[in-house]
Amino acid sequence: MARLKRSEVEPHEDYGFFGPGSVVWKVWGHPTAPTVGFQRAVVVEELDPPLVAAVHRTQGIYRRSRTRYDRTLRYFAMVAFAGSRQVCQAADVLVKVHSKAIGELPYGGGTYDANDPASQLWIQLTGWHSVLYAYERYGPGKLTEEEEREYWQACAVAAELQTCSPDDIPRSREGVRAYFERMRPRLSASPIARQAMHHLLRSELVLPPTPRWARPAALAAAKTQRIATIATLPRWMREMAGIRQSRLLDVLVVPVMKTAFALARLNTWVELRLLERLSPSTVAVVAPVKLGIPPHSEEVLTPAQARARHGYPRPAEAHLEFRARQAARVFGDGKAPSDQGLIESQDILGPLA
Template sequence: MVGVARIFGRPVAQQYAPAADEGFFGPGSATWKVWSYPTSMAVGFVRAVTIEQLNPHLNAAVEATGDVRERTRTRYERTMRYFALIAFGDTASAAKVADVLVKVHSKVIGTDPVTGGRYDANDPAAQLWIHMTAWHSILYCYEVYGPGGLSDAEERRYWAECARAAECQTIDPVDVPRSRAEVVDYFAAWRPRLAASEAAQSMTAYILRSDFIFPAALPWWTKPVRTVVGRLVGRAVIATYPRYQRKMFGLRQSAAEQVLLRFALRRLFAFLARDPVRHIRVARFFIPDTVSVLAPAILGIEARTPVMMTPREAQARYGFDRPALAHPDLRREQEQRVFERGLAPSEEGLVESERYIGGRE
């Protein structure tokens, strides 16, 4: 039983504070069901961030920051904590972190060397691409390596909740696909614009090593285990790519390997999911800065207040502008610094973000 199970001598439910309220989705939502499943923590996340690289503007932005290669571990956990706050966090925390993210993205601007065009991490089209690769990848890996597909009603709720979550970004929610067919059409429309440049292939190969999912301070003798597990995660991700994406990345994989991975990993993730305490132990090991946000949803700890809001309602209540309209002065200043004066952008948003999604070192 969760209520009496213990981690390090204390009942596990007593180690995590209940959320202030039920956030944007709440218990019983399709989002909580899918995003809290163990497949999200590694396979779903890695799938999303590698497919993102096929957008030339996004790949240029990622390479320009240098964070993925230089601070891979902290970039992983900061991203995981952001998504966890949006999916499971209380409304005030989620609205705040969404506002801060606009400031973080204000510095991610420049010129894409592949197309020669400008990139801007706050551009609504770029934000929608990131949003859809994340929400689709998390669900798809749940289907492949988890319990399987959702019911028709649950899937309708999932995509409706995906559109609701888009209110946390600069996206116009009207542009968000609302069904599996619309999601398929969305990715099909993007296909002619995708580019697997040398930089994109290199970044994807780097991410697919996946050993960054382990904490950095582990002893040296654990490296062989980290390497094997990391490669396994990478191969599991490759198995979920459509054939054209594997071809673009220059990757190969046999049908037999895909079947074997699915057989083995479905059982492994089911083993973790069957026991919430076991699930929390694993999450605590891999994403210690994020587990406090996930734990109430996984352990069934009720929020202090049974209140749920949409992001728009939360933004209005807590005094935040809609992301598309937020921080215009900072965004204009960053553009002037980069494009007119040739200076590095200010790190104002990054510094502030450390309070909410963790440090960068």
């Protein structure tokens, strides 16, 4: 990475909510996380009718595929690796960003709200499950029983940064499976869900402009990641969404991806350069961890301690008046919601364009 030097990397303020030696750093720090794991998460999420309605309303994944991927990945990376103040800022502004994603459900009646605790729980569990699944399939393999308990406990800690309740987070693999089984009857591969899922599987859309000579390799890598992501989807989900791929490809892609990720792990600077291609805004979050640069204060806090220290409310209680004004604009006046939260988020989550 020619433009980034170790001396230029800014240390975090503290270790945030997890820190070195944690299973979160182990799993979320593996290159399977920002690639197959994250892509799987955003694809699967679209089967939830309220969530895909919000995605379709904003059109962000279509109008600015690369920056949407970049900003969302940066947020998840911040939760795992950034300092507690920075994470609290991101969680707080995200409530304002989500206040824009409200409206009438296009199918079946009712309304949707991206800040709804049920939608946030779906996003949280789909994301953490997908990242772990990719790590197990294409990375080092399964966690120990103790590590897995720690992982789902950490997921509950991270849920405190969403509008959902950490009490609703399962603490075991069996509990997570039970949650997805309960959700399955509510999932729907509506036309807008299928459109979003197929679009999000186009890995090449999040890559930066590539020189002509490098395009064949870039497209081959994008195609391989698509195959690898589809291979992690259960058959019923693929059939539901009209996604087709042979069982042979499901099997053949495993050693290819395992080898590719193992090679990427051999050199930290190569790993950071690859991350920069996918999500440039995330590099500053991950680089201090990858390069072993200690924070200013070697503390690990709880979300409650961080909120008290930095002066932020719980996300479920944040910006209630602003959210009420947004609802009045949309449901009362029939107007488009304000972009205020989206604009304010750029300094924290990265640029919109």
